[in-house]
Amino acid sequence: MQPEETPGARRVLPTVAILAVIFFLSAAGLRPPAPLPASAGATEFSADRAREVLRRLVGDGIPHPTGSAANGVVRGRVIDELTKLGYQPEVQSGFSCDDFGTCATVKNVLARLDGVEAGASVLLAAHYDSVPAGPGASDDGAGVAAVIEIARALKSMPAPRHSIIILIDDGEEAGLLGAHAFVTQSPWAKDVRAAVNLEARGTSGPSMMFETGSANYWAIKLYSEHAARPATSSIFYQVYKQLPNDTDFTVFKASGYQGVNFAYIGDVNHYHTPLDNFENADPRSLQHHGENALPMILALANSDLSPPVKEAVFFNLFERLVIFWPAGWSFPIAIVALVLLLFQVGWLIAKHRLLPSALLWGVVNWLAIFVTTGVLALIFQKILHVAGVMPTNWVAHPLPLQITFWCLAISVVTVVSLAFESRSGFWGLWAGVWIWWALFSVVVCWLTGGIGYVLLVPSCIAVVVGLPFTLRRSEPRNGVWLAAALPLFAAGILGFDHVILLYDGLGIRILAGIALLIALLLSPLAPLLASLREPKAFMRFALPGAAIAATVLAVFAAVVAPAYSAKAPEHVNLQYRQDGDSGKSQWVVYTDSGRLPEPIRVATNFRRIDKGSFPWDTLPAFLADAPHLEIAAPTFTILESSESGGKRQYRALLRSERGAPEAAVFFPPDSGIDQIRIQDEPIPHKTARVLRYFNGWDLYRCMTMPAKGIEIQFELPLGKPVEVYVLDLSYGLPLEGMFVLKSRPLTATAYQQGDVTILTRQLQLNP
Numbered sequence: 170m171q172p173e174e175t176p177g178a179r180r181v182l183p184t185v186a187i188l189a190v191i192f193f194l195s196a197a198g199l200r201p202p203a204p205l206p207a208s209a210g211a212t213e214f215s216a217d218r219a220r221e222v223l224r225r226l227v228g229d230g231i232p233h234p235t236g237s238a239a240n241g242v243v244r245g246r247v248i249d250e251l252t253k254l255g256y257q258p259e260v261q262s263g264f265s266c267d268d269f270g271t272c273a274t275v276k277n278v279l280a281r282l283d284g285v286e287a288g289a290s291v292l293l294a295a296h297y298d299s300v301p302a303g304p305g306a307s308d309d310g311a312g313v314a315a316v317i318e319i320a321r322a323l324k325s326m327p328a329p330r331h332s333i334i335i336l337i338d339d340g341e342e343a344g345l346l347g348a349h350a351f352v353t354q355s356p357w358a359k360d361v362r363a364a365v366n367l368e369a370r371g372t373s374g375p376s377m378m379f380e381t382g383s384a385n386y387w388a389i390k391l392y393s394e395h396a397a398r399p400a401t402s403s404i405f406y407q408v409y410k411q412l413p414n415d416t417d418f419t420v421f422k423a424s425g426y427q428g429v430n431f432a433y434i435g436d437v438n439h440y441h442t443p444l445d446n447f448e449n450a451d452p453r454s455l456q457h458h459g460e461n462a463l464p465m466i467l468a469l470a471n472s473d474l475s476p477p478v479k480e481a482v483f484f485n486l487f488e489r490l491v492i493f494w495p496a497g498w499s500f501p502i503a504i505v506a507l508v509l510l511l512f513q514v515g516w517l518i519a520k521h522r523l524l525p526s527a528l529l530w531g532v533v534n535w536l537a538i539f540v541t542t543g544v545l546a547l548i549f550q551k552i553l554h555v556a557g558v559m560p561t562n563w564v565a566h567p568l569p570l571q572i573t574f575w576c577l578a579i580s581v582v583t584v585v586s587l588a589f590e591s592r593s594g595f596w597g598l599w600a601g602v603w604i605w606w607a608l609f610s611v612v613v614c615w616l617t618g619g620i621g622y623v624l625l626v627p628s629c630i631a632v633v634v635g636l637p638f639t640l641r642r643s644e645p646r647n648g649v650w651l652a653a654a655l656p657l658f659a660a661g662i663l664g665f666d667h668v669i670l671l672y673d674g675l676g677i678r679i680l681a682g683i684a685l686l687i688a689l690l691l692s693p694l695a696p697l698l699a700s701l702r703e704p705k706a707f708m709r710f711a712l713p714g715a716a717i718a719a720t721v722l723a724v725f726a727a728v729v730a731p732a733y734s735a736k737a738p739e740h741v742n743l744q745y746r747q748d749g750d751s752g753k754s755q756w757v758v759y760t761d762s763g764r765l766p767e768p769i770r771v772a773t774n775f776r777r778i779d780k781g782s783f784p785w786d787t788l789p790a791f792l793a794d795a796p797h798l799e800i801a802a803p804t805f806t807i808l809e810s811s812e813s814g815g816k817r818q819y820r821a822l823l824r825s826e827r828g829a830p831e832a833a834v835f836f837p838p839d840s841g842i843d844q845i846r847i848q849d850e851p852i853p854h855k856t857a858r859v860l861r862y863f864n865g866w867d868l869y870r871c872m873t874m875p876a877k878g879i880e881i882q883f884e885l886p887l888g889k890p891v892e893v894y895v896l897d898l899s900y901g902l903p904l905e906g907m908f909v910l911k912s913r914p915l916t917a918t919a920y921q922q923g924d925v926t927i928l929t930r931q932l933q934l935n936p
């Protein structure tokens with residue numbers, strides 16, 4: 170055995186410093202650009218101009234769900250803005266239903282900019298409706314304001330090759346109903362080949378391109394050539410595919426449109442609450458939306474719009490550059506990298522520079538890092554949960570929690586590697602780390618190249634940079650340092666910003682996963698730590714010591730920090746409910762944390778129920794008796810019924826007698842209901858996934874109830890009585906509920922549907 174090779178203790182501190190710089194550059198790269206002033210050139214996108222549009226659209230802060238009078242006002246403002254710019258906007262009105270059995274009459278605003286060629290066109294889309302709980306200034310007012318500022322810029326440019334259709338649609342929050350009405354009912358829809366959609370789930374952060382049509386490679390190529398500040402990754406695309414979330418782009422994609430979907434996701438606590446207001450809408454996010462969407466819609470409108478369906482692997486570097494390649498390349502490259510690595514390791518052993526036992530310890534080291542990080546992260550998560558630090562998925566001060574789990578991973582990587590270095594040495598740890606990386610890279614690239622690149626790129630760099638130094642013993646320590654440090658830096662550059670965004674996307678539930686990812690990204694630090702055996706290596710104690718101290722301090726800060734604040738409140742919805750049959754009434758409170766805020770608890774006698782005040786309801790709630798009010802309950806009148814084919818067919822009228830905007834009928838699980846039509850619109854069979862949302866109950870509802878009611882046709886099997894629930898729902902509480910409303914603290918807010926008044930009835934159908 171020859172004397173041991175290491176990069177030297179003097180190189181550890183600079184390596185760690187460079188990693189820290191990469192981290193700060195990654196975090197800084199996620200800051201969206203400064204807004205351009207209103208004096209910017211006519212062909213440029215100016216967030217200051219778009220912000221004035223946004224102020225005129227939603228500056229009054231009034232929630233405007235589909236069908237509400239307030240939504241009609243916002244629609245009028247959208248039409249005014251487009252008219253002022255020289256467009257001739259039209260309103261497309263239609264009744265539309267989604268797969269969940271939710272229907273509404275929606276009113277889309279449409280305008281077009283004619284291209285040089287007739288025929289194929291491209292779509293620029295955002296939605297103007299909001300949820301009932303908040304004014305939707307970012308979701309999706311900012312998208313609408315960006316579309317209008319883009320529409321202005323387009324008017325000052327030469328006509329594009331293909332026409333651009335501007336769609337500012339309605340009913341997105343109710344179930345993508347406006348987009349659905351456009352693709353199924355608008356005569357313009359059949360010419361559309363590609364769409365650019367603008368969205369937000371939060372009020373700040375970079376505008377990320379997180380979804381494309383099926384011709385992914387083509388879309389990314391255009392995006393890489395035209396987006397001013399690219400922020401994208403095939404990882405977001407793959408992760409998003411696994412989530413139940415949808416935007417209008419889901420409908421466009423299902424209609425075969427190509428294109429790209431942009432959204433920002435910072436300050437998710439504001440999402441779908443009154444805090445999604447004009448003041449909180451970050452103008453930098455608006456600038457980023459426009460800087461990417463304007464060149465993209467132009468690029469699409471000037472392209473040939475008949476792309477081949479081909480997937481790509483893609484990611485951006487520091488919002489400057491998009492790297493991409495065909496998805497099919499990743500797996501063979503991963504195989505070649507693994508084979509080359511095994512050859513190098515074999516060579517090191519053959520030349521007696523690496524003992525087989527040292528290699529084995531290196532392999533075990535990497536495994537020990539993962540198992541230890543995983544176990545500790547789960548223990549930390551459990552303890553912090555029990556300590557009440559993480560009552561919901563989104564807390565007011567997530568930074569201490571994020572630091573806890575990052576530093577936990579850093580502590581484990583350093584402590585474990587230092588424990589193993591005397592057995593495995595530099596090459597043992599190097600080979601151990603990169604054998605695992607290369608193996609995983611093969612497996613993940615085989616499953617999905619879109620995610621595998623994070624493993625593939627550093628593995629390839631390790632193999633290529635390592636080659637001269639594994640094959641020939643290098644005297645200068647710089648050689649082995651390069652073989653260890655360069656792939657480590659690559660891992661940081663590719664991974665750090667994604668891990669930061671992963672928290673924004675998934676919240677507290679992903680913290681243990683974040684610890685594992687950081688342990689993965691930093692595991693290539695292990696071979697460098699082998700240098701710290703040298704006498705008087707200060708870093709041997711300083712590095713793990715600092716990481717452990719930071720973990721302890723961060724845990725302390727997380728425990729001390731309040732879970733909610735006025736800027737990041739918890740979600741608490743209030744309801745007044747009256748059973749139209751018995752006349753019994755209740756106050757009902759839903760909270761995300763499952764705990765009742767103290768001021769509400771003392772307002773009246775609330776009792777907790779673990780599950781469901783309705784049979785389809787699976788959430789815990791708090792109930793208290795409420796006064797009976799003289800309000801008419803909804804009706805469900807059988808207009809006609811007949812019998813054929815062993816079933817009974819019904820035509821029924823669902824009506825809100827008090828003029829509530831929303832009414833619904835719930836059929837129990839396994840009622841055998843079939844052939845449903847609402848206002849003559851056929852409703853597709855519900856999938857098991859859809860039925861799970863309401864505990865197996867089958868719900869049909871209209872979010873924009875006309876005064877005369879809506880007609881529902883259906884059939885039921887003969888011989889089995891079916892007990893249905895009928896309800897109607899209006900936004901806000903009756904005046905009698907003012908004391909409950911006032912008891913909700915500033916650290917809590919209405920969310921999504923917000924506070925509502927619900928009247929129910931039960932009735933039996935006897936087919």
Ligand SMILES: [Zn+2]
Pocket residue numbers: 296308309341368369
């Ligand atoms: Zn939205």
